[in-house]
Structures are given as structure tokens and as C-alpha cells.
Amino acid sequence: MIKTRLTDLLGIDYPIIAGGLQWLANADYVSAAARAGIMGFITAASFPDLDDLRAEIRKCRELSKGKPFGVNVSMFPKLVEGEKTQQIFDLIVEEGVKFVETSGRNPEPYLPALKAAGIKVIHKVPGVKFAKKAEAIGVDAVTIIGAECGGHPGLDMVGTIIQANVAARALTIPLIVGGGIGTGEQLLAALALGADGVIIGTRFLVCEEIWAHDLYKQRLVQANETDTTLSLQSLRNTARSLRNETTAVVEKIEKETPGDLGKLMPHISGKVGKVAYETGDWSKGLLAVGQSVAFAEKVEPLSDIVQGLMSEASAATARLNSLTGGLADMKDVG
Ligand SMILES: Cc1cc2nc3c(=O)[nH]c(=O)nc-3n(C[C@H](O)[C@H](O)[C@H](O)COP(=O)(O)O)c2cc1C
Known part of the structure; x- marks a missing residue:
């Protein structure tokens, strides 16, 4: 078990988030994440009919067996006619969801109502300047994504190893980093860079609980x-x-x-x-x-992927511990 500010904030066993996946992150997938000791997010945009979203949240609660889960709200860059962001947040509050992942646009207008309902908000951004803005408006945690990620890496294309460390030095709120993370060694590296946890999308696409076709x-x-x-x-x-x-x-x-x-x-x-x-x-x-699709080597249950990540992280920790003497020597030389 690894305890960080993120595991404390979300009440999860491992510092791993399964980010929203358009069309794919449904109750089966998100509840599998919850039962595996990490946090997943139902992607609201995958359920254009709000009654379907409500039913999916209820199903997820049932399948999650008391473990926490959340809803992803990916917002369009600008308000477009017919978009349902406000209704989605209203529904989230009504359904008693306690965790939200936002992306795509500044969530500030929606924060007071979410906070009043006791909902923790993690805002996902592709660059440090946006992360600092998110911290300033009062989100509970920020996720920063590097150029390696599946989906939208932003325009600046800064790699995860840079984003993670620059962000860790710039922020005080809990920090999740991602983009290219698919192994336990990388999880440990992210923690070493100053993150409180990682976000994974691509590596989980081959889990059994994702409904997509086997081909x-x-x-x-x-x-x-x-x-x-x-x-x-x-x-x-x-x-x-x-x-x-x-x-x-x-x-x-x-x-x-x-x-x-x-x-x-x-x-x-x-x-x-x-x-x-x-x-x-x-x-x-x-x-x-x-x-990180490079690390997806077979179709397997999500909980096996999580356990694999944790045992790799533990082996990497042992390796680092075995090197500690060497690092101390280097300090002496310096
Ligand atoms: C198939 C797929 C669909 C995604 N859909 C969304 C989405 O609807 N909303 C969102 O905020 N992020 C979405 N993402 C981004 C993920 O939540 C996560 O931030 C990203 O996958 C992490 O990087 P990685 O793919 O390198 O693990 C998607 C990613 C993938 C691979």
C-alpha cells in the first residue's frame, strides 16, 4: 500500500486514477476500478440522455460495493448551444456523487455548488499554467497530462517527466500526473518527481471490463x-x-x-x-x-493490471533502496 495526499483525499488504496474514457468508461469499468482500490470516473458525455447517465451512476454505486467512484465532465472549450454541462452537474449533486474529474474548460462557475454539496473536484489540464489557475480557483487536486497521453495533450507538447516535476515545484495542492504511464516503475518515478498519484487511460483500455470489441x-x-x-x-x-x-x-x-x-x-x-x-x-x-500502449501486453481483469503495477512499484522501490549506498557515495563526492 502507498499512502499519499491523493489516497487520503479520495479514500482509495493505491494512488492511481482511471481517467474518463469517452464511450468506454461506464459502470462496469468504473466499478471494477473502485473494487480494485483505485478511482475511476464515468464519462458523462458518453450518456447524452441524462436519464441514462443517472441509471449508469446508480448501477455503478451498486457494483462498487461501497467503494468510492466519480464522474468525468469533459467540457467543450466554449459554451455551445444545447450543451448540458449545468444539468450534468445538477444531476451529479442530486445523485450524491462525491468525486468529479473536469477537463476541457475552466470549471470555476460550477465550483460553489459542487463544494456546497461536499464534492471533491479534480481538474485535468495539459500544462502548468492551467494547473496554477486551477489551484487558484480552489479545486481540490489537479491532474497534469504530458505529450505522451492518449486523447488531447494540449498544444505545447511538453513531456510528462518535465510537466510532472515543474508542476510539483509550482503547486501546493495534491497533484496527479499522467501521459504515458503504464508500469509500476513509472508510478514510482512520478511519486519521486513530486506527484501524489498517477492517472492512467491507455494502459487500461485492454482490461476485460472495457466493453469494446476484442479485435x-x-x-x-x-x-x-x-x-x-x-x-x-x-x-x-x-x-x-x-x-x-x-x-x-x-x-x-x-x-x-x-x-x-x-x-x-x-x-x-x-x-x-x-x-x-x-x-x-x-x-x-x-x-x-x-x-503507453507499449505496455499493454494482454487482455486481463483490471484488478490484475493494478496488482501488476503495485508489484512492479514495490520491486522498483527495492531496487532504489539497494542503490541508496551508491547515492550517498555520490553526495560525499559532491
Ligand atoms: C480512449 C480514450 C478516451 C478518452 N476520453 C476522455 C474523455 O472523454 N474525457 C477526458 O477528460 N479525458 C479522456 N481521455 C484522457 C484520459 O482520461 C487520461 O487523461 C489519459 O488517457 C491519460 O494518459 P494515457 O492515455 O497516456 O494513460 C481519454 C483517453 C483515452 C485513451
Whole structure:
């Protein structure tokens, strides 16, 4: 067991968060995370009908057997007509959810109501300047994501090993770091860099509790750290996904007519990605996958992945302890 400010804040056994996964983070997955001693977040945007979201939260509570879980609210960069962010937060409060992961936009307008309901808010950002802003507006913890991550790494593309340490030096609230984390050695490294825990998305995509088709998971099992690519820079909405036919087409469109949303949309719409999860045809759709796919070696229960991470972290701790004499020698030389 590793005890940090994050495990204390969330009441979890291990300092690991399973971040929101569009279309995939449902009650089965999130409750598996809860039972495994970490925290998962139901992705609200995966349930456009609010009654479905309510039912999913209730199902998750049932399956989580008293262990804590949360809801991810990914917000559009700007308020768009018809968006349901306020209604989603109202529903979260009504349902007595105690943990929220926000991303995509400053959550400040929603914080007073969430705080009044005793909800802990973790805001996820792709850079230190946003993390400092999040701390200033009063979130309970901040997650910072580096360039290696699946999904949206932001525009500056700073790697996780830099983001983590710069953020740890700049912030005082609990810090979660991620982007490329898929082993226990990396978990330990993140703690050494000053983080209170890690966030994982990609590494968990091959767990049994993810409902996506087995052919998709098998592709991830085979993939390595060079099988992802970056797209949508011309929309200023960089995305890292699995290299496939869609990323090739998107690259061509972005070269010929940069920023042409009309041309891009038929390829990048989230609905195309959902079909890939349903059919297993991973050749189409912008399928968020990060470089830590290299560590996804088989399909297995989520709790086995978590246990694997913890035993790797423990072996890495022993290795570091065995080196301590050496480090002390170096200090003497210095
Ligand atoms: C398939 C997939 C879907 C994701 N969907 C969301 C989402 O809807 N909202 C969100 O805040 N983050 C989303 N993320 C980001 C993850 O929550 C997490 O921050 C990220 O995966 C961590 O980096 P890693 O992929 O290197 O582990 C997604 C990531 C993946 C891989």
C-alpha cells in the first residue's frame, strides 16, 4: 500500500486514477476500478440522455460495493448551444456523487455548488499554467497530462517527466500526473518527481471490463510506442490516436486545407470511433491511444493490471533502496 495526499483525499488504496474514457468508461469499468482500490470516473458525455447517465451512476454505486467512484465532465472549450454541462452537474449533486474529474474548460462557475454539496473536484489540464489557475480557483487536486497521453495533450507538447516535476515545484495542492504511464516503475518515478498519484487511460483500455470489441483490444496488445500519431493541430485541438486509415486521411486534409472542419468532421466525429469499438474495425476513427500502449501486453481483469503495477512499484522501490549506498557515495563526492 502507498499512502499519499491523493489516497487520503479520495479514500482509495493505491494512488492511481482511471481517467474518463469517452464511450468506454461506464459502470462496469468504473466499478471494477473502485473494487480494485483505485478511482475511476464515468464519462458523462458518453450518456447524452441524462436519464441514462443517472441509471449508469446508480448501477455503478451498486457494483462498487461501497467503494468510492466519480464522474468525468469533459467540457467543450466554449459554451455551445444545447450543451448540458449545468444539468450534468445538477444531476451529479442530486445523485450524491462525491468525486468529479473536469477537463476541457475552466470549471470555476460550477465550483460553489459542487463544494456546497461536499464534492471533491479534480481538474485535468495539459500544462502548468492551467494547473496554477486551477489551484487558484480552489479545486481540490489537479491532474497534469504530458505529450505522451492518449486523447488531447494540449498544444505545447511538453513531456510528462518535465510537466510532472515543474508542476510539483509550482503547486501546493495534491497533484496527479499522467501521459504515458503504464508500469509500476513509472508510478514510482512520478511519486519521486513530486506527484501524489498517477492517472492512467491507455494502459487500461485492454482490461476485460472495457466493453469494446476484442479485435480492437488485440490490436492494442500488438501495438507499440511508435504506433500512435498526432492529428488536428490545424484545429488547435491536438489529438494522439492509434495510427490507422483515418489518421492518414486526416493528415492529408490538414496538409491541403488546414483547419477545414467541414472536410475533417466525417472522419473525426466521435461516432466513427464508437463504431470501431463496436465492430473491432480499428482502421477507421480517431481512436485515442497513448504511447503507453507499449505496455499493454494482454487482455486481463483490471484488478490484475493494478496488482501488476503495485508489484512492479514495490520491486522498483527495492531496487532504489539497494542503490541508496551508491547515492550517498555520490553526495560525499559532491
Ligand atoms: C480512449 C480514450 C478516451 C478518452 N476520453 C476522455 C474523455 O472523454 N474525457 C477526458 O477528460 N479525458 C479522456 N481521455 C484522457 C484520459 O482520461 C487520461 O487523461 C489519459 O488517457 C491519460 O494518459 P494515457 O492515455 O497516456 O494513460 C481519454 C483517453 C483515452 C485513451
